Amino acid sequence: MPLFSDDLFLGAGATYMGTGNYAATSVFTGTISSTTLTVQSTQSGDPLVVGQYITGSSVTANSYITAATGQNSSGLNTYTLSQSSTVSSNTTMYAAGNALLGDPSPMSLGVGPLGRTYVWDTIPQTLQAANIAASQTPAAAGSLTLTAGTSATSVVRSNGTTVIQLDVPRALQIVTSTAAATVLASVAITGTGGQISFTSQTGLVSGQYLTISGTYGGTGSITGYSNPTTYILTAVTATTATLTTTAGAAVVTTAGTPTGLTYTLGVAPQSATISGYDYYGQAMTQTITTSSSVSTAVNTTKAFYQIASITIAGATGTALTVGTTDILGLPVRVIDAGYIVHAGWAGTLADNAGTFVAADMTATATATTGDVRGTFLPGTSATNGSRRLVMTIAVPAIAVGPNSTRIGALGVTQA
Numbered sequence: 374m375p376l377f378s379d380d381l382f383l384g385a386g387a388t389y390m391g392t393g394n395y396a397a398t399s400v401f402t403g404t405i406s407s408t409t410l411t412v413q414s415t416q417s418g419d420p421l422v423v424g425q426y427i428t429g430s431s432v433t434a435n436s437y438i439t440a441a442t443g444q445n446s447s448g449l450n451t452y453t454l455s456q457s458s459t460v461s462s463n464t465t466m467y468a469a470g471n472a473l474l475g476d477p478s479p480m481s482l483g484v485g486p487l488g489r490t491y492v493w494d495t496i497p498q499t500l501q502a503a504n505i506a507a508s509q510t511p512a513a514a515g516s517l518t519l520t521a522g523t524s525a526t527s528v529v530r531s532n533g534t535t536v537i538q539l540d541v542p543r544a545l546q547i548v549t550s551t552a553a554a555t556v557l558a559s560v561a562i563t564g565t566g567g568q569i570s571f572t573s574q575t576g577l578v579s580g581q582y583l584t585i586s587g588t589y590g591g592t593g594s595i596t597g598y599s600n601p602t603t604y605i606l607t608a609v610t611a612t613t614a615t616l617t618t619t620a621g622a623a624v625v626t627t628a629g630t631p632t633g634l635t636y637t638l639g640v641a642p643q644s645a646t647i648s649g650y651d652y653y654g655q656a657m658t659q660t661i662t663t664s665s666s667v668s669t670a671v672n673t674t675k676a677f678y679q680i681a682s683i684t685i686a687g688a689t690g691t692a693l694t695v696g697t698t699d700i701l702g703l704p705v706r707v708i709d710a711g712y713i714v715h716a717g718w719a720g721t722l723a724d725n726a727g728t729f730v731a732a733d734m735t736a737t738a739t740a741t742t743g744d745v746r747g748t749f750l751p752g753t754s755a756t757n758g759s760r761r762l763v764m765t766i767a768v769p770a771i772a773v774g775p776n777s778t779r780i781g782a783l784g785v786t787q788a
Contacts, residue, residue: 397422399468403449405432405460410452411445413463421452421468429466433458437470489773490714493704493764497756498524498540502548502670503694505537510692511643511685512578517695519680524697524758530650534681542652542676542702544748547683549640549664550692557583557636562593567604567616567624571636578688579609582639582665583616593629603639603665619665639665644686646740647695650679652704657787660740667691674730674743676702700750705768706732706784707747712767718751719760727752738788745784 399418404411410427426437433456440453460466504522511517521527521537528538557571586601595602595616604624606614616624642665648658659675663685683695707713710729718725728750733743751762771781 396469397425397471399425400465401468402463402465403460404463405454405458407457407459408454409442410438410454412450412452416465418468421450422471424471425468426470427454427466427468429460430464431458431460432466438468489768491705491766491768493762493766495541495701496759496761497543497699497701498758499756500543500546500697500699501525502546502696504696505545505680506683506693506695508550508692508694510576510689512688514685514687517683517685517693519683519695522696528679530679536649536679536681538679539677539697542678542704544676544698544700544702544744545647545673545680546670546696546698547645547661547663548670548694548696549667549689550694551667555638557638560634560636561630562595562626562628563613564628565626567595567626568613569616570613573611575611576690577606577609577611577614577638578641578690579607580641580643580687581606581609581690582619582641583614584637584639585634586637587634589631589634591630591632593631594627595631596625638690639667641665641688641690643689645693646684646686647673647677647680647682648684649677649681651676651787652678652702653783655787657738658740663689663693670698672698672700674733674748676700676744676746676748678702698750699756700728700730700748701762702744703732703747703749703764703766705746705766705772705782706780707766708732708734712769714765714767715763716749716751716765717761717763719754721753725751725753725762732784736785738785740788742788745787 397419399421400416402413402416412421421438423438423441436454436456436458438452439455442451442453445451501523504525505519506517507520509517519537524540526538527535529535557574559572561570563570582603583606584601584603585598588600603619604616605619607617608615618624640663642663644660645663646658646660651657657675659673661671661673664671708731713729716725716727718727730743730748732745732747735742738745754760771778
């Protein structure tokens with residue numbers, strides 16, 4: 374994980390847009406009639422500005438410029454003074470006393486900081502679909518066995534827990550495998566409430582999806598069927614089950630033996646909870662639902678650095694694997710794409726057309742909210758352990774300097 378190109382302040386620090394000032398002075402010649410100063414020529418110094426005191430022969434004490442009134446008919450600059458004087462001849466006078474702001478510089482007081490830039494420089498390894506949990510088929514609720522694979526390392530944290538540590542913070546993916554049986558055979562409709570029978574089939578679980586396709590003939594019918602329709606299997610045994618809609622509603626059927634239909638098995642989607650830590654050591658959790666389709670990945674929205682456990686809420690009817698994605702976790706909170714100054718990828722000079730997801734701005738993070746700092750998915754080519762990501766991020770004042778906050782720099786506390 375890269376470091377800042379400049380210090381990242383999480384507490385008090387000097388401001389870098391100071392109100393440094395210096396006195397504006399000028400030597401000029403001119404005349405004064407009542408409170409009107411007419412400047413003939415400037416000999417040296419700064420332009421005259423409101424607030425400067427004017428001194429010289431016959432000039433009333435405590436005279437200062439109250440307004441710049443423009444030019445007279447001769448094209449000479451004129452000003453209004455606070456005191457009346459009579460200086461009829463072209464006389465040398467002096468202006469001093471006002472303050473002009475200098476260039477930005479480190480100061481103890483000021484209007485900043487306006488921010489700094491963070492150069493994020495990383496070479497992420499090739500994504501691995503099963504480097505956190507190898508293929509396992511949950512038969513009931515419980516935890517997956519975690520095993521560090523390619524580009525992952527098993528480490529023991531200071532609290533004694535063993536975790537899987539990744540090369541960089543990344544979103545994870547849970548991938549469903551092919552079902553134990555791809556189709557049901559010799560299906561018959563046995564009742565009026567969606568009851569079916571079939572050739573004995575092991576490995577079926579309640580909640581498993583079944584897609585029926587084709588134009589049926591023969592006998593029996595399923596009310597509302599159109600080619601194709603997906604149902605959920607409930608009340609499952611090795612040879613029988615009941616069809617419900619994917620919304621959990623009852624299905625009306627008439628008994629018989631349809632022909633011309635194919636019964637393709639899917640997955641029983643289950644809630645999966647991943648727990649671990651981010652790059653800064655904060656504990657974090659995300660709950661997602663595995664796919665109902667075989668050979669399909671579901672990604673987390675949070676970027677994990679260490680994974681401590683993955684629990685599944687129930688049987689899936691198919692194997693699962695857990696691995697990494699190319700979605701990379703940003704090192705600082707980025708709430709708008711405008712803060713990304715440049716995204717260089719794979720040695721290309723032009724900005725990379727990747728996918729940026731801003732930091733989740735929810736006040737309190739939960740197991741279902743997004744990443745607290747934001748994520749970036751490089752476009753045009755995948756990670757491979759040699760392509761370099763160099764992203765320049767504009768870090769605003771809330772993240773650096775005397776008024777910075779941890780939330781401004783790193784997002785809300787993980788959950």
